Amino acid sequence: xxxxxxxxxxxxxxxxxxxxxxxxxxxxxxxxxxxxxxxxxxxxxxxxxxxxxxxxxxxxxxxxx
Amino acid sequence: xxxxxxxxxxxxxxxxxxxxxxxxxxxxxxxxxxxxxxxxxxxxxxxxxxxxxxxxxxxxxxxxxxxxxxxxxxxxxxxxxxxxxxxxxxxxxxxxxxxxxxxxxxxxxxxxxxxxxxxxxxxxxxxxxxxxxxxxxxxxxxxxxxxxxxxxxxxxxxxxxxxxxxxxxxxxxxxxxxxxxxxxxxxxxxxxxxxxxxxxxxxxxxxxxxxxxxxxxxxxxxxxxxxxxxxxxxxxxxxxxxxxxxxxxxx
Amino acid sequence: xxxxxxxxxxxxxxxxxxxxxxxxxxxxxxxxxxxxxxxxxxxxxxxxxxxxxxxxxxxxxxxxxxxxxxxxxxxxxxxxxxxxxxxxxxxxxxxxxxxxxxxxxxxxxxxxxxxxxxxxxxxxxxxxxxxxxxxxxxxxxxxxxxxxxxxxxxxxxxxxxxxxxxxxxxxxxxxxxxxxxxxxxxxxxxxxxxxxxxxxxxxxxxxxxxxxxxxxxxxxxxxxxxxxxxxxxxxxxxxxxxxxxxxxxxxxxxxxxxxxxxxxxxxxxxxxxxxxxxxxxxxxxxxxxxxxxxxxxxxxxxxxxxxxxxxxx
Numbered sequence: 001x002x003x004x005x006x007x008x009x010x011x012x013x014x015x016x017x018x019x020x021x022x023x024x025x026x027x028x029x030x031x032x033x034x035x036x037x038x039x040x041x042x043x044x045x046x047x048x049x050x051x052x053x054x055x056x057x058x059x060x061x062x063x064x065x
Numbered sequence: 066x067x068x069x070x071x072x073x074x075x076x077x078x079x080x081x082x083x084x085x086x087x088x089x090x091x092x093x094x095x096x097x098x099x100x101x102x103x104x105x106x107x108x109x110x111x112x113x114x115x116x117x118x119x120x121x122x123x124x125x126x127x128x129x130x131x132x133x134x135x136x137x138x139x140x141x142x143x144x145x146x147x148x149x150x151x152x153x154x155x156x157x158x159x160x161x162x163x164x165x166x167x168x169x170x171x172x173x174x175x176x177x178x179x180x181x182x183x184x185x186x187x188x189x190x191x192x193x194x195x196x197x198x199x200x201x202x203x204x205x206x207x208x209x210x211x212x213x214x215x216x217x218x219x220x221x222x223x224x225x226x227x228x229x230x231x232x233x234x235x236x237x238x239x240x241x242x243x244x245x246x247x248x249x250x251x252x253x254x255x256x257x258x259x260x261x262x263x264x265x266x267x268x269x270x271x272x273x274x275x276x277x278x279x280x281x282x283x284x285x286x287x288x289x290x291x292x293x294x295x296x297x298x299x300x301x302x303x304x305x306x307x308x309x310x311x312x313x314x315x316x
Numbered sequence: 317x318x319x320x321x322x323x324x325x326x327x328x329x330x331x332x333x334x335x336x337x338x339x340x341x342x343x344x345x346x347x348x349x350x351x352x353x354x355x356x357x358x359x360x361x362x363x364x365x366x367x368x369x370x371x372x373x374x375x376x377x378x379x380x381x382x383x384x385x386x387x388x389x390x391x392x393x394x395x396x397x398x399x400x401x402x403x404x405x406x407x408x409x410x411x412x413x414x415x416x417x418x419x420x421x422x423x424x425x426x427x428x429x430x431x432x433x434x435x436x437x438x439x440x441x442x443x444x445x446x447x448x449x450x451x452x453x454x455x456x457x458x459x460x461x462x463x464x465x466x467x468x469x470x471x472x473x474x475x476x477x478x479x480x481x482x483x484x485x486x487x488x489x490x491x492x493x494x495x496x497x498x499x500x501x502x503x504x505x506x507x508x509x510x511x512x513x514x515x516x517x518x519x520x521x522x523x524x525x526x527x528x529x530x531x532x533x534x535x536x537x538x539x540x541x542x543x544x545x546x547x548x549x550x551x552x553x554x555x556x557x558x559x560x561x562x563x564x565x566x567x568x569x570x571x572x573x574x575x576x577x578x579x580x581x582x583x584x585x586x587x588x589x590x591x592x593x594x595x596x597x598x599x600x601x602x603x604x605x606x607x608x609x610x611x612x613x614x615x616x617x618x619x620x621x622x623x624x625x626x627x628x629x
Contacts, residue, residue: 007102011099020088
């Protein structure tokens with residue numbers, strides 16, 4: 001683990017993107033009136049399934065009309 | 066055609082499709098070299114991993130390229146299916162296609178504009194991933210040959226386009242988004258099964274990716290021109306089939 | 317040249333015959349009501365005219381151009397489907413502008429037309445908002461606006477007011493009525509009141525076949541059964557009169573509703589001569605007497621009922 005310490009700062013943009021995506025998906029979920037399937041289910045998916053969760057919600061979970 | 070393109074491109078931006086493709090591909094462009102670097106250390110932390118890590122050689126630039134290809138193909142494939150599956154079927158299902166196509170807008174333009182818009186999103190996303198991957202590999206390992214790296218990403222874009230085009234065909238064949246998704250996954254599985262035949266595998270995306278990996282490391286080994294042509298042919302065939310099917314369809 | 321000509325159109329979905337040899341002509345400039353019960357084939361006809369669906373056999377012409385053969389038709393028609401759908405991520409202005417672009421209207425003219433259409437549809441304020449948040453009535457008005465953006469010669473409307481509340485329906489019908497003289501309007505509906513309000517010519521279809529086609533007034537004159545009604549306070553005597561009248565040669569059927577007696581008649585002239593006289597002879601004080609004007613609904617029911625009987629035979 002010690003050997004990797006100097007590389008930790010490289011992770012910052014990665015974590016930033018992951019969290020940003022999750023927050024973006026959650027904000028969209030809260031604001032949206034209708035989704036395909038229950039909202040609580042999407043909330044769990046977005047938070048629990050790293051990266052794929054927010055992506056699946058944003059591309060396939062929204063009900064636009 | 067320009068009108069259809071303008072509309073599709075606006076849709077890519079407004080529905081956050083462009084943003085998502087860019088973020089995800091960028092993310093794995095950054096993450097892949099990091100994972101290559103960290104993997105031996107992570108194995109060490111797993112109970113009993115100490116012994117295994119003794120026999121693992123220290124990570125090299127080749128591991129970074131392998132990680133990059135593995136992650137981007139997986140997530141690119143996922144994005145292609147998720148983005149493409151609703152493109153035509155949802156418009157048929159919701160009735161927007163009927164609104165547009167009762168007007169002087171050709172059905173061929175309608176389909177090709179979608180393909181072009183999705184291709185443009187992947188082009189920008191791949192460019193970001195390539196830049197990020199190049200930079201992090203440089204920082205963590207060493208410089209990649211620029212020409213070879215460019216070639217790898219070009220081939221990667223073709224890989225994405227194969228699945229985007231197949232998903233677009235799936236979306237044209239179906240009326241529901243779910244049905245399109247199932248058909249698209251069916252195409253993916255079918256292609257994966259064909260790849261398991263050794264002779265055919267060389268001529269499909271597997272051969273393409275092997276070649277891409279070599280090119281990125283500056284090696285001219287195992288060029289897969291055959292696979293390149295087959296993949297380009299697949300894209301053309303899927304788009305042609307979509308257009309032909311769509312032209313005869315009742316909307 | 318007629319605006320729309322349909323000849324022997326057939327279309328089946330599996331075993332169901334949606335259109336069964338439909339033939340129809342719509343004259344230019346008419347506000348044409350295309351009437352029929354649900355499932356009669358109205359939507360299918362409109363979808364064939366727009367080129368979205370294909371007929372099994374027969375042909376259709378719009379402004380003299382054959383459907384399916386001439387791409388020019390899509391520039392001549394404006395189409396509003398029963399449930400107009402829009403891209404929810406576009407604003408109202410963007411929607412109309414995109415539709416204008418598809419019709420290759422050049423930029424300055426397009427901007428002008430978009431403004432005009434928004435105003436006509438009462439959406440000037442809402443134009444900057446995303447369509448995803450529009451109400452049903454707003455979507456219907458936007459749908460009419462997008463169908464008219466390129467000044468079509470023929471406007472095809474599928475149940476334009478059927479799903480709306482009374483206020484929304486009044487708005488949309490008013491907009492359609494305002495088009496009289498500007499273009500031919502071909503509107504399908506199953507609501508007779510709407511047809512009576514704005515259409516000058518009517519066709520009735522049932523089970524994919526044309527059962528009547530005439531000017532609205534002619535249709536009523538031809539198919540409606542003449543009816544007389546009188547009202548009186550003395551219910552006992554009214555009942556007695558009803559029995560007497562039902563035996564007369566000129567009477568078809570007699571009905572009593574409270575203090576109102578209605579007689580459908582076979583011979584109007586004879587009935588008009590004799591009904592009142594009989595009422596007076598029966599000792600009734602008639603408080604109200606009229607010849608009932610038949611509505612399109614009566615005509616419609618009669619034609620559709622006849623169709624059922626003749627099929628059963």
